[in-house]
Amino acid sequence: MPHDxxxxxxxxxxxxxPSLPFHKFCSYGRSxxxxxxxxxxxEGIVTLKGRAACEIDTADELxxxxxxxxxxxxxxxxxxxxxxxxxxxxxxxxxxxxCKSLTxxx
Numbered sequence: 250m251p252h253d254x255x256x257x258x259x260x261x262x263x264x265x266x267p268s269l270p271f272h273k274f275c276s277y278g279r280s281x282x283x284x285x286x287x288x289x290x291x292e293g294i295v296t297l298k299g300r301a302a303c304e305i306d307t308a309d310e311l312x313x314x315x316x317x318x319x320x321x322x323x324x325x326x327x328x329x330x331x332x333x334x335x336x337x338x339x340x341x342x343x344x345x346x347x348c349k350s351l352t353x354x355x
Contacts, residue, residue, distance in 0.1 A: 280293065283299065286298070286311060286314075286315065287299075288302055288311070288314075298314060298318055301314050301317065301318075302314040306339070307337040307338065307339060308336075308337050308338065308339045308340065309337065312337075313337055321333075
């Protein structure tokens with residue numbers, strides 16, 4: 250895997266003593282992103298927007314929170330809303346029914 254110096258924290262190794270500085274670097278990068286999005290303030294305190302993101306359980310909590318706070322859902326009719334929200338369902342939580350009656354030819 251090539252190492253990209255412009256974005257060096259594409260993964261964080263399991264926390265161990267030698268990787269502790271790298272883990273701190275990853276944590277700093279994550280807190281910078283949360284600060285930039287307004288999820289935490291300058292002192293690291295969770296804001297209302299951050300609390301909303303904590304309560305959301307989707308495939309991408311930060312994206313969903315941004316969409317909520319930017320009013321993306323306001324102008325949509327019910328069909329558009331269902332289509333958009335269906336994209337936010339996490340893959341591991343969606344249940345695929347493989348019943349025998351559905352797998353047989355019609």
